[in-house]
Amino acid sequence: MRVPLGYKFILGFVGVVAVVALAPPVVAALGYAPGVTHFLTLVVAMTVGLIMGWLFSRKFARNIGMLTASAHEVSQGDLSRDIQLPPTRMPDETHELTAAINLMVQNLRDLVGHVRGSSLKLAGASRELNGTAVEISVSTEEVARAIEQISHGAETQAEQVERSSRIIKETAISIELVASRARESSRSARDTTLIARRGSELAGDALELMKEFFLQIEELCARFEQLNSRLQRVGKVADFIGEVARQTNLLALNASIEAVRAGEYGKGFAVVADEVRKLADSTSHSAGEITDLISSLRDESQKVHENLLESSRTIREGKKNVDVTAGSFGEIIASVQETERRANSIADLSQMQLESSAKMVQSIDEIARVADDNAAATEQVSAATEEQLVAMQDMALSTKELAQLADDLEKVVRRFTLEETVELVETV
């Protein structure tokens, strides 16, 4: 039965009062003098009061002492033991206090155990987080370096794209020049075609003129043949005259001889014979000159004839050459027309290349713009990565501090002694 502590004090006081009230009659019954009786009564009352007070306060003091010792132990961090008060039939507030303190100790034990386990887990998790943060930091550094390289590569790419754009523009200019040259070649080929046609016409005219000239030469050769024939007849006549003169000379010479042999009578005849001989000499000389002249003329006419024949052969060869030239002009016209067609084709293709190069320039410009954007974005990513790296380093530092705090907490919690064995999970 629970008896409150106040009741117990009241009951003790009542007992002391009852002893004090009942002691005088008992002492008086002993028959002692009033003084002695009074004294004895006082002594008996005080003794009974002390005994009852000691009886009443002994358990209470013991319980308070045990509670105080337990509180002291708890204050020292010893949570291993519960307070075990002696059993009584009349529990009071100290028992309730003991139960409450035991419950508190139990709760503290659970809390400390939980805190210790949590701190250990927190330390492990913090170290793990710190390791992860360090790894992330390292990875972030690598990512930052990679992004820096990408940024550098993007700048290089942008430069290369700009250079490519410049080269393609220069190529476009070259293509335009090629197209211009091709158009000029086409115009030149057209002019050449006209000139070749004119040359072909002139070659045809020259051919006709050469044919006419060739006929004239043949006619001239025929006339020279006639002239040679007549000159030969004249030469024969001159030879005949020369022969006659020679015979006359011989006759005159013999006549002179006969005249000399005739002596004085033949002197006149000798003179005549001399004159005849001189005339024959002169005739022979003239006939010789005629013969020489005719021979010279014949030689000259023969040379002229040969020259004419040679010229005729040359003209015939020239006619062949002119024929070949006319044919060559035809081939030149065909070739030049083909050249013109190809030049036009080159010009068209160059124009297409020019348009394609213009589109390519636009595409390259677009690529350059995208490359610039990529470079700028890469710069931003690089900056963000740098910030992330700093943040990760801060986080690693924070996790390190958190681990340190967890360790400190665990050390603090270790001050408490637990009855139960707390299962600690180290997560390192």
Add this chain to the structure above:
Amino acid sequence: MSEERRFLLMQAGGQQYALPFEQVAEVSELRRLSPVPRAPAWCPGATRSAGVVVAVVDLACYLGDDPEQHPEKLVVLDLRTGGLALQVGPVSALVLEGQPALEKDGYGTWLITPDSKVELLDAGELVQEISAAMAR
């Protein structure tokens, strides 16, 4: 009027020779010759002149030169000096006014003409020498 002398100039073996007209019977063209047996080399044959057979002598060959390369004429000597004809090259007549200028030396007699100096032959001496040579 001064005296005129007429000479017949003959070319034989590149040399010019002269004969007085009086010692010449005829000048004729070359004709076909009849060969003479055992005749010397300078005697290519014989022919007829005015009905008389005359021996033909290559004058150049006879005088020690090479035979006449282009013989043209036959000069028949006066038949009174002997029946002899000279085979020579071209001939011509030479008329000299007055007494002709002659030179004599160890090689023979030379007729001085306005243009040159030619050896003057004597038909009688020539016939005698040739006859003697043929006799050898």
